[in-house]
Amino acid sequence: MLLMSRLLCNDGRYKFGTMCLCDFSLQNISGSGKDKNSGRSTLVKQRPAVFPDLDNDTPRNMLKRIIQTQPQVSPLALRISKHEETEGPVWELPAKRISNMGEMQLPDLVPEDASIATFRMTKKRRKISVSEFERAADERLPQNQARSTLDSSTALARSFSMSLGTVIPPDTVEKRGLLRRPKNRRAIDIEAFEGGVEQNMLKRKAQKYLVDSQTASEIQTTVLTSDVEIMLSNTELFVQPQFDDQSQNKLSVLEPQLLNSKTSAQRSKISDAAQEEARLVGTDTRRTPRNSENLILDHEHAGRMTPLSPGTPANQQEDKHSHSQQSNPMKQLSVSEEVAVGTAEHRANAGYSEDLEKTLREKGESQITAAQDARAEPEEGGIAEGSVEHPGSPKAEHEITRSVGGGSLDRHSHTSSSEKSGMKLLKEAVEQADELEDQAIKIELDGTEEGPTEDEAEDPESEGDSIKTPTFVRAVAYKPLLSTPHPAKPAAPKLSTPRPAKPAAARSPQQPLQANRVPKGSGVSRRKTSEPEIASSLIKKIFSHYVKMPVARDAFKIVQKCSEKYFMQLSNDLEAYIHHAGRKTVEMEDLEVLMRRQGLVTDKMPLHVLIERYFPLEYRKLLIPVAASGNSVIPSK
Amino acid sequence: MEATEEERLLLTQRLKAAVHYTVGCLCQDVAEDKDVQFTKQTIAAISEITFRQCDNFAKDLEMFARHAKRSTVTTEDVKLLARRSNSLLKYITQKSEELASSNMEQKEKKKKKSSAAKGGKIPGEQEAAVNESEDSNMA
Numbered sequence: 001m002l003l004m005s006r007l008l009c010n011d012g013r014y015k016f017g018t019m020c021l022c023d024f025s026l027q028n029i030s031g032s033g034k035d036k037n038s039g040r041s042t043l044v045k046q047r048p049a050v051f052p053d054l055d056n057d058t059p060r061n062m063l064k065r066i067i068q069t070q071p072q073v074s075p076l077a078l079r080i081s082k083h084e085e086t087e088g089p090v091w092e093l094p095a096k097r098i099s100n101m102g103e104m105q106l107p108d109l110v111p112e113d114a115s116i117a118t119f120r121m122t123k124k125r126r127k128i129s130v131s132e133f134e135r136a137a138d139e140r141l142p143q144n145q146a147r148s149t150l151d152s153s154t155a156l157a158r159s160f161s162m163s164l165g166t167v168i169p170p171d172t173v174e175k176r177g178l179l180r181r182p183k184n185r186r187a188i189d190i191e192a193f194e195g196g197v198e199q200n201m202l203k204r205k206a207q208k209y210l211v212d213s214q215t216a217s218e219i220q221t222t223v224l225t226s227d228v229e230i231m232l233s234n235t236e237l238f239v240q241p242q243f244d245d246q247s248q249n250k251l252s253v254l255e256p257q258l259l260n261s262k263t264s265a266q267r268s269k270i271s272d273a274a275q276e277e278a279r280l281v282g283t284d285t286r287r288t289p290r291n292s293e294n295l296i297l298d299h300e301h302a303g304r305m306t307p308l309s310p311g312t313p314a315n316q317q318e319d320k321h322s323h324s325q326q327s328n329p330m331k332q333l334s335v336s337e338e339v340a341v342g343t344a345e346h347r348a349n350a351g352y353s354e355d356l357e358k359t360l361r362e363k364g365e366s367q368i369t370a371a372q373d374a375r376a377e378p379e380e381g382g383i384a385e386g387s388v389e390h391p392g393s394p395k396a397e398h399e400i401t402r403s404v405g406g407g408s409l410d411r412h413s414h415t416s417s418s419e420k421s422g423m424k425l426l427k428e429a430v431e432q433a434d435e436l437e438d439q440a441i442k443i444e445l446d447g448t449e450e451g452p453t454e455d456e457a458e459d460p461e462s463e464g465d466s467i468k469t470p471t472f473v474r475a476v477a478y479k480p481l482l483s484t485p486h487p488a489k490p491a492a493p494k495l496s497t498p499r500p501a502k503p504a505a506a507r508s509p510q511q512p513l514q515a516n517r518v519p520k521g522s523g524v525s526r527r528k529t530s531e532p533e534i535a536s537s538l539i540k541k542i543f544s545h546y547v548k549m550p551v552a553r554d555a556f557k558i559v560q561k562c563s564e565k566y567f568m569q570l571s572n573d574l575e576a577y578i579h580h581a582g583r584k585t586v587e588m589e590d591l592e593v594l595m596r597r598q599g600l601v602t603d604k605m606p607l608h609v610l611i612e613r614y615f616p617l618e619y620r621k622l623l624i625p626v627a628a629s630g631n632s633v634i635p636s637k
Numbered sequence: 638m639e640a641t642e643e644e645r646l647l648l649t650q651r652l653k654a655a656v657h658y659t660v661g662c663l664c665q666d667v668a669e670d671k672d673v674q675f676t677k678q679t680i681a682a683i684s685e686i687t688f689r690q691c692d693n694f695a696k697d698l699e700m701f702a703r704h705a706k707r708s709t710v711t712t713e714d715v716k717l718l719a720r721r722s723n724s725l726l727k728y729i730t731q732k733s734e735e736l737a738s739s740n741m742e743q744k745e746k747k748k749k750k751s752s753a754a755k756g757g758k759i760p761g762e763q764e765a766a767v768n769e770s771e772d773s774n775m776a
Contacts, residue, residue: 573720576717576720577704577717580701580704580705580713580714580717581704581705581706582705589704590704593700593701593704596696596697596700597697603696
């Protein structure tokens with residue numbers, strides 16, 4: 001019956017309900033079985049050969065014809081046996097199955113038909129000599145070894161077949177009606193699959209950069225190959241510096257550690273990036289050390305990597321060798337850069353480079369946020385937001401985490417400094433790449449990095465810390481910047497335009513910053529020369545929080561300008577007040593004067609009340625002395 | 638206490654009236670100048686604003702003086718006050734410079750006179766006193 005229905009479905013000619021046909025088919029099959037087997041009993045009906053008469057033919061006749069002509073599969077027999085079974089037939093069944101497997105091929109339809117047949121059978125309670133039926137059916141059945149496994153659907157039969165070494169689909173149900181189409185399970189090409197996933201992810205990224213990165217990552221989180229899990233099992237927060245001149249093993253070790261460091265930071269993007277990278281391992285056709293390299297960046301190129309694999313492996317190998325002399329972090333960076341570059345070269349597509357940047361930024365950003373978490377900086381939230389907003393910052397963070405992984409543990413002091421070093425690393429990578437495209441891309445990345453670095457350079461701390469960049473990083477970054485970045489600069493603005501999240505106001509200082517930085521290409525951070533800005537992401541965040549409405553990008557620009565002017569005026573006033581008092585340092589009273597001038601502090605509203613009202617406890621403790629037990633005052637005077 | 642309050646109120650009203658009158662005069666001049674008319678409510682509003690702003694100025698000046706750890710309000714405080722408006726600041730700076738220069742001149746004259754004719758000290762002193770009083774008023 002199931003067979004009939006199945007055949008019908010396959011043929012597509014008839015759309016009869018399977019159930020109604022069961023009886024017919026069963027009878028027919030049994031009849032046919034009986035015909036061939038002398039030992040057949042019960043329902044026997046010789047079916048006369050009838051020419052197809054489509055108009056007047058009854059469905060029954062048509063089915064008969066089908067049965068006679070089509071490959072005959074009779075799972076019915078098996079099902080019947082199961083339902084009306086005694087142990088004998090059940091035992092017989094698997095044995096028969098096995099024997100038949102060698103002889104005949106059972107069609108895919110067997111299980112479904114059988115299930116339906118079984119269902120039917122249970123209803124009708126047909127009493128048939130099951131074993132005989134089976135035998136007859138099996139003899140007639142076309143040989144399909146793959147399908148034979150699906151025949152045994154009852155638990156018992158299943159257990160037998162399992163014990164006997166046959167593969168039974170785990171989702172076989174007692175009621176064959178619910179059984180799905182037997183699946184042709186071929187070994188999935190992991191690389192192809194992951195490549196497809198990467199492509200998918202890339203497409204998604206290309207569409208929506210910021211928001212969907214998280215969603216994509218969520219989707220990607222589910223895709224975890226065993227290698228990924230293995231690699232992510234190491235939960236080291238920071239990768240210990242390994243200064244050996246490279247071995248690919250080191251690379252591979254560092255990469256997973258980098259990934260681990262990422263995952264250890266509790267950022268979804270980090271985990272996503274890590275997973276993406278981990279997935280890249282599978283996608284990479286090259287060996288695992290390669291994969292480790294590709295892990296960093298390849299997830300972006302996953303889609304492109306597979307087609308470019310013949311080209312890129314050579315490229316990456318070259319890159320690898322070229323970097324062999326460098327320190328590991330630099331190597332990683334440069335390798336990743338090279339990889340990115342290589343793919344970018346091949347593609348020569350701005351869109352892909354964008355994706356690369358985005359992914360890099362994401363990673364970098366996630367890494368930076370991880371680093372920030374490690375340092376528990378107060379500006380974390382703002383910076384994290386900034387990193388979200390700024391595509392460049394993730395790249396910087398990316399670089400920074402690399403350097404961190406490379407072993408500059410000292411550099412966890414400050415995000416800005418790390419960004420700076422990251423940027424330096426990036427610049428170095430840029431130098432190594434000789435392609436204009438690559439440089440353009442990297443300059444772009446530099447620009448984006450600089451943007452966020454500049455944005456987040458508001459603190460005087462950052463400036464101070466930037467000087468503390470570890471010497472080795474500085475030494476590495478000391479490689480003279482190629483003159484090529486200059487010609488690439490004009491390309492940078494064009495390339496940077498596609499980046500949606502970059503506010504124009506924040507972008508404009510980047511290029512002059514680039515101009516400032518390039519000639520001064522020493523490793524010493526030149527943050528002070530460039531004009532520091534408040535992170536536009538911070539402004540956006542605060543503004544949108546208070547306005548409780550979606551805000552247009554142009555509005556954000558204007559808000560940023562206003563806030564800039566406001567803070568300029570504020571600082572000028574403070575300076576005047578300090579000068580008025582004949583001092584050189586800003587004090588509380590200066591700020592109180594300022595607030596009084598602004599009207600925030602009045603005779604009715606003293607400063608302390610404002611502090612109490614608007615500050616969290618930590619800040620309040622700093623400003624207002626608190627008396628504790630034991631005659632101790634916090635903060636101690 | 639009530640008397641002082643009433644007195645204060647009376648004084649305030651008188652002061653407000655004086656401000657109102659002055660504002661009215663100024664508005665009249667401006668109206669003639671620009672050929673624009675001012676309603677009475679406008680003049681009243683302007684005078685009220687002026688009065689309150691004067692109150693603010695006074696408080697700020699006192700705050701500035703205290704910030705500089707002084708007990709006297711000086712031109713420096715006034716200049717700090719006027720920073721809000723650039724043009725006003727320039728104007729005030731100019732005026733203060735003029736004043737300072739005139740003060741210097743006065744002092745020089747005074748010295749010359751005192752050194753030249755000690756006999757004419759009394760009229761000189763008187764003159765200087767008058768000058769100084771004028772200066773202090775202007776300052």
